[in-house]
Amino acid sequence: MSYRTILVHLDTSVRAHPRLETALQLSKRFGAHVNGLFAVFEPDPRAFNIMAGTAVYYEQHASTRAEQRGAIERLFHAEIKRAGVSGEWIETQERANDAVPRFARCADLVVVSQDDPTDPESYVGDHFPETTILASGRPVLLIPYTGFFASVGKHPMIAWDGSREASRAVHDALPFLQMAERVSIVSVDTSTGEARDDRIPCADIAACIARHGIKTEVSSGGVTSDATVGELLLSRTADLNADLVVMGGYGHARWQELVLGGATRTFLASMSVPVLMSH
Template structure:
């Protein structure tokens, strides 16, 4: 099992170049075809004709956006050649919340970024990461907007609670774990409700992972009062020195609103290392 097709979302934000570099490393490692999917937020041109001078502003921003797109396209092709990775460049003017998931459904892995509230150029649509996770049906590697990650997947932590989403994530992350030096399955408060004589929580999925040639261990952590599950997982990932967290993404659509699970919402807001998430 491997990732043979990877899609990386690119935009005009400050983190686009580091995200591309990470995607190239992943494509090189797994021998994958890399698609650079360029999609940004494009405001409705008609809204700029209401106020005097706004049409000129729109035109100048459109020109600037075109220049930045051309620059990152040149970079994409140059880096592909340098890394000797096969790939293609795709541009769309369609809403990113529709176009990127549609393209992502034909990939083995999607690479995207955590929302960066300090970078307006990184905004491509409302709740873009959440929508990507919920609508694509493929694993998404979410990259934090802060930090550099020269190593990714050498020390993997799998957050396990026995759910469908966690099961999907654990299996989707097998290519990373097969390359990892260390893999740890972590449960939170898993021993509290386990009857005596039953296998330790997480040992079942660890056995499945081990059959794929992965060296894996299981740890249960007891979350103290007042510490959220998300914080407990991040704290333990730091303690382990993990450079990749694997976890299920929980959420559902309620009318026209995306409702995310607490740990998922917390992780998307406060991630410190890349997180592979599956729904």
């Protein structure tokens, strides 16, 4: 098993180039083809019809976006050539929340960024990372909006709680785990008295992936009254000096409101290293 097609979301944000660099780094490692999908937020032109003079503003906005799109496309082709990998530029007029999950279904790995509250250009739709995780059906590699990540996956940390989503994430991350120098499994006990018979013990998942030639270091801990699961996992990531977290993306879409688990919300807001999530 390997990643043979990587989809990277591109836009006009500051993090678009570093995100592309990560995708190219992974494409060289796994021998993968890279699809660069350009999808940005476009305001509805009808929204400008109610105010005098806004039609001119919209035309200028559209012209600027066209220039930015051209620059990103040229960058994509130049970086693909420099990296010596195969790639394809894809442009869509669909909303990113619709387009990225749809194109992701024909990819082995999706690369997107954490929301950046300091960069208005990073906004492509409400709850974009969450929607991609829950709707794509593919593993999603989330890149933090701060920091530079020269290498991803030399030391992955698996956040294990025995759930369906965690199992899916571990198996989706096998290409990373098989090429890692070191793999850690951190098990967090969230039970509150009743046995969790439906959850797979940490030792069992360690034995499972050992049959793929992956040696692991296992540790476990419980949630205290002054720390949430997400906070505990963030702390363990730093303690272990892990450069990738593998975890289940918990949640579901209910009407138009995304309902997410606490650990998922914590990592989406406060991740310090790339996170691979599967739902």
